[in-house]
Amino acid sequence: MLTKISHFISSIKQHVVCGPSSYNNEEKTSFRYVLEHQPMSRRGYIVNARTEKREVFVPKTDVPSPETYQMDLNIIPEKKRAFKPFNAASDRFPIVARSTDIPGPGSYECDVKQNRQVHMLHSFGGRTKLIPAIKTKCMPLNKDKCVICLKQPVGDYYQYRNEILCANCFNFNWLWQEKFKRTYLQAFQKVRDCSHMHEHSGTSARIQLVDDRIMKKLQRKEAYLSLYWP
Template structure:
């Protein structure tokens, strides 16, 4: 049994042809835009030629108040005398806005300005032992930097001010006083000078000249870092971080107090 297909004609094509399509601005759109934008009110079919331009128009005001041309050279040529405005004299004077205070009694003058007797600027206590302007050293070296070893972009290494000598027993003796140095001392090759003898010869130049003493380097025994106990082995007494911190501090302070 064959069934014939029933065809139904439809007039719907991108909307409907039966109902009127809502258009903006006469109708309200059912979305956020329609909620915020209010459509036009009044008569939407009112055309541009329906307004009373002869009653309310900026062009009509210009024609009535602006000076025109008497010679007819160009449109709106200002050859006519300009209209002057008459000054208004029926205005109150400047002193009419302020209250008349002449009938009031004189006020008592305050003891201090703004009724404040406290000191405005606090005086700073100046120390009696402060140095004067001429006590400062002006000829000082600028841009002081700690000596570092560089290797073409690699890590830098600090040059310690005092060289640490690692030895089991400290057998060094001063060349002048023949005593074992206590603390830091100076050494150049195999010649050793204690701090006392070095400073004495630097000042008086009794045995060595200053040019020769400049070759000496300050050294230090490793007893504050290592403990050998008479052998070549060493026991760590101080952490490496503490040692490096001490070396950086000595190198920085040597720039100001050699």
């Protein structure tokens, strides 16, 4: 049967000419090995009906044993001593953590007020309006004077009804309670003149210097920061 197949293959080789994109599979193929080693059938069909004895391959004994792949435990390798503990020479803690400028764990104020919210003016069915942290007084000329030092306040100052206190006098009385008690000073409200946003030129007319959107943004930021730094 093998001779018939080999004659058939040789006859095909004589009549078939390889094309430009074809390969010589008969020269580099495993079909000859299959014909020589694959068991065939004697009953006329080969699928699941191979009756010939399979070829027994001789086991190879010239292979290394499993022990050859393992290292020899009798030979203890020489251990080198680490130049630093855990082979790490970097500082454990950064230099910034050792600075005295950073407060310790017990330096923080734990009993602070939580859930702080900016004060808003609400109306039923209407829009909410921000309550500014510092009231702005619109006047052509600032003629307010402190009732203690009798000087015109510079920057923000405090007012309750017709009484005016500059920032220095207010802080001094809040600390020492020389003329006013703290219960009375709590009624004062922080105010400022409108020179940073209006130009009056000595008249009741005003010229706006800053856009309304910028002023609202600054008022919201000031109202939020006043919750933490009054």
